[in-house]
Amino acid sequence: MAQSSTLVPGLAGIPCAKSAIGFIDGSVGKLQYRGYPIEVLAEECAFEEVVFLLQRGELPSATELEEFRAEMIREREVSFRALDVFERLPERTHPMTALTIGVSTLGGYHEGDHVEDLELRRGIALRLVAKVPTLVAAWHRIRQGKRPVSPRADLGHAENFLYMLEGERPDPMAAHVAEVALVLHAEHSMNASTFAARVTGSTLADPYAVVSSAIGALSGRLHGGANERVLAMLRTIPDRSPEGVRRWAEDRLARRDKIMGFGHRVYKVKDPRANILQGLASGLFAKLGRTPIYDLAVELEGQMEKLVGHKGIYPNVDFYSGIVYEKLGIPVDLFTPVFAVSRVSGWLAHLLEQLEDNRIFRPSQVWVGESDRAFVALADR
Ligand SMILES: CC(C)(COP(=O)(O)OP(=O)(O)OC[C@H]1O[C@@H](n2cnc3c(N)ncnc32)[C@H](O)[C@@H]1OP(=O)(O)O)[C@@H](O)C(=O)NCCC(=O)NCCS
Structure with a gap:
């Protein structure tokens, strides 16, 4: 095959797959999952409904959603033996490192050939979305010397996550805001982590390795x-007046x-x-009290x-999400793991799509090294 010699750093603008999952038109600020505008999904759908949409391609019927949700709730538990791995980690371990270890460990507990079996593949995709919040919350507690909190079957995905972090049921407004934040971060087309997921998936590695x-x-x-x-x-920012x-x-x-928080590729x-998060932030502050940093953010935006x-x-x-998460009581080093709690659904939707018509990723390179050099024996160098 003829090779292009034109290097595009970061593959910017180069399509690497066909996809029907997330669509972005950056010129008008449009984001859609499976053809549905993000604004509508954020307003109308629970996170579990969005996971079904992303991974199965259609919005679920009421019965399908009930079954899917029940299965996700069953899958939230992580066995104590798997969580034991966290007890061996130094307390300073970054939650993203702990999460990688946790997900890899889960792979050891679940066998089966996901490549040959679509139902198994879908089941693993659901299982991983269900268990990632349990892993994040368990490490957060274990690093503080506390016991992990078991998931509660009567709480929605986001509310249960906040509950497992603190051991207390969150304020309903906080639970709602967390749910919408999960919906907003679930999928964003071919970004770096999604690309990484597709590359690893294309080798037919197991979904735990993909995640x-x-x-x-x-x-x-x-x-x-x-x-x-x-x-x-x-x-x-030392002076918070408009002039300052x-x-x-x-x-x-x-x-x-x-x-930070401005600009986008x-x-x-x-x-x-950002628009949706900002709307949520206003409601959250009205209920739980204002945060001066939000007023400063609005001034900076203007x-x-x-x-x-x-x-x-x-x-x-990112401009408003950190402010919102802080108000929800989420520690700063859990902001990226919270992103993963949501985006794991999109990564696995991409794995399912990749395996529908897989070809291993094997890009080329622009050679800049030397060739055909005369070898010099060790004694003569
Ligand atoms: C997101 C980001 C990496 C996109 O990068 P990009 O598409 O490669 O854009 P570039 O870095 O080429 O910037 C294009 C121009 O806008 C300017 N610009 C972009 N983002 C800027 C920002 N956050 N602050 C100030 N200037 C910015 C650049 O300086 C450049 O100006 P120039 O044309 O005068 O040289 C970049 O906007 C950024 O670093 N933002 C801050 C970090 C952030 O919020 N990341 C989260 C992304 S979701």
Whole structure:
């Protein structure tokens, strides 16, 4: 086969698969899952319904959803032996590292050939979405010297996750906001972690290895993690008056420093997920009390629009998500694991799609090394 010699760094803009899962039109801020606008799904659907949609291709009927939900609830438990692995880790282990270990360990408990058996494959996809929150919450408790909290079958996916973190049922508004945040982060087309999942899946590796690869890709600070930095950055703004915020932004832009939570490779208008999160944040603050950092964020958004809106630099999903998670009482180093709790559903939808018509990924390279060199014996070097 003829090889292209044109290198596209980061494969930017190069299609690597056909997909019918998530669609983005960044010029108008459109995001759809399986053809349904994200705004409608965030308003109308429970997370479990969205998982079904992503992984099976259609919205479930009431009976299908009931069965799917019941199966997910059954799968939430993680055996004590599997969780024992966490007891051996140093307390400082990052929750993303612990999650990779937890997911890989689960692979040892479940056998079967997912490649030959579609039902088994779908079952594993559901199981992993069900168990990832249990793993994240268990490590969070074990690292603090506490016992993991068992999942509760009478709570929805997001509410149960918050319950397992703290051992207390969350405020209903907090549970609702967490649920919508999970819906918003479930899928985002061919980003780095989804690509990693598809590459690993294309080798016919088992789905636990697929999810471990994707978690590794998500853990890097260019992918997950920007929301942590938004909070840290906002706290460094010394003067929170409109003039002070403008001066701070102008100064950073003049130094060509990136302002965290702004800009996106695909969106050239405000990320639709940021709009939805912002709406949720207002309701959350009305119920649980305002957070001064939110007012500062809104001020910064207004100033940035005047300064760089014409360049297509607007808030992305991370701009408001950290502020929302902090209000939900989620520790900062769990922000990226919360992303994984949601995105695992999208990664596995992509695995299912990849295996419908699989070909192993094997890109080429642009050779920049030497060739046909004369070998020099060790004694002569
Ligand atoms: C997301 C991001 C990596 C997209 O990068 P990209 O598509 O490669 O865009 P570029 O880095 O090429 O930026 C294009 C222009 O916009 C500017 N720009 C982009 N994001 C910016 C930001 N957050 N703050 C200030 N300027 C920004 C760049 O300086 C560049 O300006 P120039 O044309 O004058 O050189 C980038 O916007 C960024 O680093 N944002 C901050 C981190 C963040 O919030 N990440 C979460 C993403 S969901």
